[in-house]
Amino acid sequence: MPSLPVPSRRLLRVAAFSVAMLVLAAASNAVMDTLSFRYGRSVFSRLGHREWFDPSVSWPNKWKEGDPKKGEAFPLSSTALVATTDAWHLAKLLCISFIILALLAPFSLLIKLPWWAWVLIFLSLKILWGLIFEGLFAGLFILR
Helix, strand or coil: CCCCCHHHHHHHHHHHHHHHHHHHHHHHHHHHHHHHHHHHHCHHHHCCCHHHHCHHHHHHHHEHHHCHHHCECCCCCCCCCHHHCCHHHHHHHHHHHHHHHHHHCCHHHHCCCCHHHHHHHHHHHHHHHHHHHHHHHHHHCCCC
16 A cells, blocks of 8 residues: 655644544533433443532532632632533533644644644633633623
8 A cells, every 4th residue: 555645644644633633522512411411320420529520519619618609719710710620611621622622733734833832822712712701601691
């Protein structure tokens, strides 16, 4: 079997990476929906740590003493660091990250940048996502 030219191999690697990221994003999304809608019948209910896995009881983890009126449990626990408070938000962070990586990968074929520049672009896109989400979720979509 003849070998592919290097650019073709790179193209295939990037395509495979993008598909793998979409697979992982879908898996993360499945974790989110399983936790939200089928926790009691899921493998997660057998792992213990209900306060981490079960959204019906884990949502207060981001608040001081579990009370939103008392403020955040620690700085940014209800926004940028919410993925550290429960499994659902960790799965969401992973899902969004995998989607962004799948989106960015093809651009690496078009633009030559050092690895740290790609990290900065990734972080910038993640921050942009978060700002749009928070602006809509905590602001524009709420009736006053």
